[in-house]
Amino acid sequence: xxxxxxxxxxxxxxxxxxxxxxxxxxxxxxxxxxxxxxxxxxxxxxxxxxxxxxxxxxxxxxxxxxxxxxxxxxxxxxxxxxxxxxxxxxxxxxxxxxxxxxxxxxxxxxxxxxxxxxxxxxxxxxxxxxxxxxxxxxxxxxxxxxxxxxxxxxxxxxxxxxxxxxxxxxxxxxxxxxxxxxxxxxxxxxxxxxxxxxxxxxxxxxxxxxxxxxxxxxxxxxxxxxxxxxxxxxxxxxxxxxxxxxxxxxxxxxxxxxxxxxxxxxx
Amino acid sequence: xxxxxxxxxxxxxxxxxxxxxxxxxxxxxxxxxxxxxxxxxxxxxxxxxxxxxxxxxxxxxxxxxxxxxxxxxxxxxxxxxxxxxxxxxxxxxxxxxxxxxxxxxxxxxxxxxxxxxxxxxxxxxxxxxxxxxxxxxxxxxxxxxxxxxxxxxxxxxxxxxxxxxxxxxxxxxxxxxxxxxxxxxxxxxxxxxxxxxxxxxxxxxxxxxxxxxxxxxxxxxxxxxxxxxxxxxxxxxxxxxxxxxxxxxxxxxxxxxxxxxxxxxxxxxxxxxxxxxxxxxxxxxxxxxxxxxxxxxxxxxxxxxxxxxxxxxx
Numbered sequence: 001x002x003x004x005x006x007x008x009x010x011x012x013x014x015x016x017x018x019x020x021x022x023x024x025x026x027x028x029x030x031x032x033x034x035x036x037x038x039x040x041x042x043x044x045x046x047x048x049x050x051x052x053x054x055x056x057x058x059x060x061x062x063x064x065x066x067x068x069x070x071x072x073x074x075x076x077x078x079x080x081x082x083x084x085x086x087x088x089x090x091x092x093x094x095x096x097x098x099x100x101x102x103x104x105x106x107x108x109x110x111x112x113x114x115x116x117x118x119x120x121x122x123x124x125x126x127x128x129x130x131x132x133x134x135x136x137x138x139x140x141x142x143x144x145x146x147x148x149x150x151x152x153x154x155x156x157x158x159x160x161x162x163x164x165x166x167x168x169x170x171x172x173x174x175x176x177x178x179x180x181x182x183x184x185x186x187x188x189x190x191x192x193x194x195x196x197x198x199x200x201x202x203x204x205x206x207x208x209x210x211x212x213x214x215x216x217x218x219x220x221x222x223x224x225x226x227x228x229x230x231x232x233x234x235x236x237x238x239x240x241x242x243x244x245x246x247x248x249x250x251x252x253x254x255x256x257x258x259x260x261x262x263x264x265x266x267x
Numbered sequence: 268x269x270x271x272x273x274x275x276x277x278x279x280x281x282x283x284x285x286x287x288x289x290x291x292x293x294x295x296x297x298x299x300x301x302x303x304x305x306x307x308x309x310x311x312x313x314x315x316x317x318x319x320x321x322x323x324x325x326x327x328x329x330x331x332x333x334x335x336x337x338x339x340x341x342x343x344x345x346x347x348x349x350x351x352x353x354x355x356x357x358x359x360x361x362x363x364x365x366x367x368x369x370x371x372x373x374x375x376x377x378x379x380x381x382x383x384x385x386x387x388x389x390x391x392x393x394x395x396x397x398x399x400x401x402x403x404x405x406x407x408x409x410x411x412x413x414x415x416x417x418x419x420x421x422x423x424x425x426x427x428x429x430x431x432x433x434x435x436x437x438x439x440x441x442x443x444x445x446x447x448x449x450x451x452x453x454x455x456x457x458x459x460x461x462x463x464x465x466x467x468x469x470x471x472x473x474x475x476x477x478x479x480x481x482x483x484x485x486x487x488x489x490x491x492x493x494x495x496x497x498x499x500x501x502x503x504x505x506x507x508x509x510x511x512x513x514x515x516x517x518x519x520x521x522x523x524x525x526x527x528x529x530x531x532x533x534x535x536x537x538x539x540x541x542x543x544x545x546x547x548x549x550x551x552x553x554x555x556x557x558x559x560x561x562x563x564x565x566x567x568x569x570x571x572x573x574x575x576x577x578x579x580x581x
Contacts, residue, residue: 003382006379007379007380010376010379011376011380014365014368014372014376017367017368017372018365018366018367018368021367021408093361094361096323096328096358096361097358097361097363099326099327099328099347099351100326100327100328100351100354100356101351101380101381102348102349102351102352102380102381102382103348103380104348260330260344261330262328262329263278263329264319264323264328264329
């Protein structure tokens with residue numbers, strides 16, 4: 001495990017050094033990503049310019065939820081977002097090289113790229129969080145702090161699991177990046193808004209099937225001390241780490257199963 | 268070192284645009300062979316014959332449909348990581364090295380991926396750098412290397428961790444004569460001095476003739492030849508050619524046991540089987556010989572004959 005992390009660090013270091021070979025392109029990427037992600041939050045502000053509340057949520061509460069989702073998603077995206085490029089590796093047969101090396105396949109794939117420019121998105125999330133906290137008066141208790149701290153890594157694990165499962169599809173379809181993006185990029189957009197504004201079937205789908213509700217919504221409810229309008233048991237607020245663990249196990253098993261169906265490419 | 272029994276691989280291919288029919292294509296059909304430690308084995312076959320598919324099953328990349336494979340005592344697809352530490356693999360058309368970084372960086376990354384102890388890494392790298400003359404470009408980014416330089420780098424990358432067994436898929440593809448020779452010399456050296464078992468696929472018959480003491484030929488997924496190169500020539504290319512330069516131009520010679528294939532002025536080409544000295548004596552009795560030469564059938568000719576022989580297509 002420790003050794004695996006060290007190898008990951010070396011491989012990612014190599015990727016960053018590679019990207020720095022093209023400095024101009026690197027700088028432009030970084031700036032571009034930063035502004036695009038800001039425009040995204042302007043949409044939220046525009047909505048609240050026209051309506052005072054969204055369901056029972058004020059602008060700062062939504063900003064808080066938005067920031068939690070944005071930060072965890074941006075961190076996940078930074079670490080494993082390049083999995084959406086993975087179908088290319090399947091299609092051109094370059095996954096062969098991963099398989100002849102004495103390391104876990106997922107570790108090698110995750111470490112095979114690093115989207116440094118996405119640091120800009122993490123930064124955007126942090127700025128929105130500061131904005132949210134400036135307008136909220138959260139009554140901090142140790143329990144609330146613990147839930148918030150536990151929910152961030154849990155959310156990252158849940159997002160990662162969805163990404164990994166999506167990447168597995170490529171073993172059969174030799175493509176499928178866009179299908180996964182619907183759940184990852186699409187999912188984060190959903191998770192940025194309070195779930196009680198969605199219709200019942202969508203809430204159920206995102207709560208139980210693709211467990212995005214656990215990413216930020218339930219932990220945010222608890223931290224903000226808001227009542228849940230969906231009528232789910234109170235303990236759901238604390239369930240994120242357990243859901244993350246289950247999601248990771250399922251994703252890991254599907255990945256192992258999928259690797260055995262790799263067909264390679266070429267003569 | 269390698270044991271293969273009744274090994275098969277099927278791929279399911281879908282046809283049709285709307286109503287998709289599935290049908291199975293057998294890339295490798297029940298092949299069996301054994302490779303002993305220290306062999307240098309050539310694996311030959313036309314495009315799409317199943318060479319790469321076999322190599323991929325031996326290295327744990329593909330899971331066989333049926334049959335049994337053991338490599339270094341391990342079942343490749345189940346013990347992939349354990350096996351990966353003991354074998355090296357190089358695919359002439361895939362890039363293992365880190366494209367934008369200096370060659371040396373790739374070696375250092377591989378050292379950590381393979382957990383090679385520092386002193387062994389140092390020793391191996393120094394030696395391979397000398398044999399393959401990497402000094403002049405070891406600090407150059409891989410993307411700026413010539414193909415020949417890159418392939419030399421790839422070879423070192425495959426050998427750094429000191430594998431017992433090396434798989435090479437078309438290692439000399441696209442290389443010029445000098446670069447090819449360097450690669451061949453390197454393979455001979457690691458096979459002879461380090462006892463590394465080498466299995467290589469190639470379309471280059473020069474590789475086969477200069478390197479291999481044994482040859483496997485696969486066609487349409489079936490193994491059609493397993494044996495040495497002299498035996499192969501005996502079996503498929505029994506006929507040799509005697510080239511004689513006569514004192515003067517003459518009509519085609521009529522000698523027993525040979526047929527004249529070609530006449531060019533005083534030079535004649537006689538195709539024959541059996542003893543060259545007996546034929547020479549008979550020709551000498553019929554005409555005055557100035558010079559002579561016996562031509563062995565070249566392997567290219569033989570392979571062409573094997574591929575086109577109807578019996579070879581199972």
